[in-house]
Amino acid sequence: MAPSRDEVFTTIREVLTDALGVDDDEVVAEATLQGDLGAESIDFLDIVFRLEKAFAIKIPKGELFPDDILNNPEFVDGDKVTPEGLEQLKAAMPHADFSQFADAPFVSKMPELFTVNTIVNYVEIKLAAA
Amino acid sequence: MRWIWIDAFVEFVSKQRASAVKNVTLAEDYLHDHFPGYPVMPPTLMIEGMAQTAGILVGEARGFAENVILAKIRSAAFSDYAGPGDQLRYDATVDSLDERAAVTSGTVFKNGSQIGNVDLMFSHVNQAEKTLDLPDHNFVFTQQFMNLLAGFRRLDADGSGITHGG
Numbered sequence: 001m002a003p004s005r006d007e008v009f010t011t012i013r014e015v016l017t018d019a020l021g022v023d024d025d026e027v028v029a030e031a032t033l034q035g036d037l038g039a040e041s042i043d044f045l046d047i048v049f050r051l052e053k054a055f056a057i058k059i060p061k062g063e064l065f066p067d068d069i070l071n072n073p074e075f076v077d078g079d080k081v082t083p084e085g086l087e088q089l090k091a092a093m094p095h096a097d098f099s100q101f102a103d104a105p106f107v108s109k110m111p112e113l114f115t116v117n118t119i120v121n122y123v124e125i126k127l128a129a130a
Numbered sequence: 131m132r133w134i135w136i137d138a139f140v141e142f143v144s145k146q147r148a149s150a151v152k153n154v155t156l157a158e159d160y161l162h163d164h165f166p167g168y169p170v171m172p173p174t175l176m177i178e179g180m181a182q183t184a185g186i187l188v189g190e191a192r193g194f195a196e197n198v199i200l201a202k203i204r205s206a207a208f209s210d211y212a213g214p215g216d217q218l219r220y221d222a223t224v225d226s227l228d229e230r231a232a233v234t235s236g237t238v239f240k241n242g243s244q245i246g247n248v249d250l251m252f253s254h255v256n257q258a259e260k261t262l263d264l265p266d267h268n269f270v271f272t273q274q275f276m277n278l279l280a281g282f283r284r285l286d287a288d289g290s291g292i293t294h295g296g
Binding site for chain 2: 018019042043045046049052053061
């Protein structure tokens with residue numbers, strides 16, 4: 001039987017406290033990985049490896065944290081993501097909440113899509129498909 | 131510059147695990163400053179010894195095609211000092227390995243007794259990634275490091291060199 005959302009969250013909290021050296025109470029659903037929890041680029045890969053082990057899942061490159069979509073010049077206009085780019089991001093990240101980002105899709109705001117909740121959603125989708 | 135913090139491999143199972151030893155000696159300059167009258171090997175250098183053991187293990191697994199960069203010390207904890215006359219052994223095990231990176235877990239022993247754990251993460255950096263402004267050659271696995279493995283092959287009792295675990 002698939003674990004409940006609370007159980008998934010609890011495991012992810014352990015993963016993030018180990019990977020980022022933060023306290024349990026800092027890992028709340030809305031916390032952003034970079035802004036609130038201080039994750040650096042290499043930490044994202046560390047988190048991926050730890051999630052794979054914790055949940056016995058395989059996370060292909062770029063699936064949880066898409067990192068190359070905005071390398072396409074068609075998807076960025078100045079400091080903003082184009083409507084086409086936004087659609088690409090939404091398609092690539094069904095696990096992310098775009099409700100705020102979509103209003104003002106600045107490239108610099110993209111890290112705010114990567115929250116604890118984003119990871120919980122992703123793992124739930126992966127476990128449901130397993 | 132010599133920056134070799136392991137003396138010899140004593141076990142090497144490709145893609146799985148490796149053990150290397152390091153004999154700590156007063157011939158090493160740093161021990162006279164760390165600390166005067168109380169020579170102990172800085173734990174940071176034991177982490178480096180584990181990084182070299184595990185890094186060569188990871189590099190060999192992919193044919194030394196990429197530069198293997200120590201990307202993150204996932205955890206490191208020591209319960210005892212090591213000093214002149216002690217022999218350290220670094221046991222490293224590959225936990226995860228793919229085209230992006232590798233994760234290893236490691237145990238440090240002093241004269242046979244466990245004194246620490248060092249878990250590391252390595253990033254694979256291909257020389258072809260010009261955006262990183264890296265040298266064209268493999269700047270991690272220099273001849274000095276490769277000689278360590280060559281020495282292991284020579285010393286291996288049954289002459290088989292590196293073993294390949296199933």
